[in-house]
Amino acid sequence: MRILLVEDDPDIARQLKGALADAGYAVDHAPDGEEALFLGETEPHDAVILDLGLPKLDGVSVLEKWRKAGMAAPVLILTARGSWNEKVAGFDAGADDYLTKPFHTEELLARLRALLRRAAGHAQPALACGDLRLDPRAARATVNGEPIRLTSLEYRLLHYLMMHQDKVISRTELVEHLYDQDFDRDSNTIEVFVGRLRKKIGPDRIETVRGLGYRLAPLEGEAA
Ligand code: CA
Numbered sequence: 137m138r139i140l141l142v143e144d145d146p147d148i149a150r151q152l153k154g155a156l157a158d159a160g161y162a163v164d165h166a167p168d169g170e171e172a173l174f175l176g177e178t179e180p181h182d183a184v185i186l187d188l189g190l191p192k193l194d195g196v197s198v199l200e201k202w203r204k205a206g207m208a209a210p211v212l213i214l215t216a217r218g219s220w221n222e223k224v225a226g227f228d229a230g231a232d233d234y235l236t237k238p239f240h241t242e243e244l245l246a247r248l249r250a251l252l253r254r255a256a257g258h259a260q261p262a263l264a265c266g267d268l269r270l271d272p273r274a275a276r277a278t279v280n281g282e283p284i285r286l287t288s289l290e291y292r293l294l295h296y297l298m299m300h301q302d303k304v305i306s307r308t309e310l311v312e313h314l315y316d317q318d319f320d321r322d323s324n325t326i327e328v329f330v331g332r333l334r335k336k337i338g339p340d341r342i343e344t345v346r347g348l349g350y351r352l353a354p355l356e357g358e359a360a
Pocket of ligand 1: 145189
């Protein structure tokens with residue numbers, strides 16, 4: 137899953153970027169409103185964390201423009217303490233959730249998980265596909281209850297496929313949601329990662345749909 141982090145405070149930005157990466161997300165960072173506007177309109181993100189007090193263009197204006205342009209990702213706004221009118225303006229501009237500064241990183245991560253699962257239509261905090269389970273709270277996956285060791289990219293790939301299980305996901309979509317903008321992207325590497333993942337979770341769970349992409353589904357005989 138790929139997150140856009142919009143924050144002008146360099147210390148908070150660095151800390152959140154680190155925490156998000158540790159939690160298994162690809163992260164793009166925008167330090168001002170103009171960069172945020174550009175990244176939000178040109179790159180597909182699974183969720184956005186948007187500070188409202190920003191240089192060049194304020195967060196509420198950025199959000200209004202994104203929504204007008206059809207940007208549909210869930211947006212969590214960061215607001216100043218005691219500023220209820222900022223929250224109202226944020227929600228009216230299209231925000232989905234908010235946090236008041238200062239906040240605990242754990243709370244931000246929990247809210248983000250909730251936004252991501254709601255956006256993908258899941259109600260359960262952990263994802264399941266037959267005997268395969270992935271728990272974003274611990275950033276870990278198991279098969280038949282046995283933990284499987286995944287690199288961060290394998291985890292990200294599995295997380296995305298499980299969020300969108302039973303759907304065919306193209307390689308392009310995977311590339312766009314697994315890597316941040318600074319990463320040297322190559323859609324051929326996706327095939328390599330899918331191959332490695334198959335070795336770890338079993339060869340038949342990820343189906344290759346020729347010319348279209350990949351689909352993760354429960355094995356025959358397994359409950360969904
Ligand atoms: Ca700020």
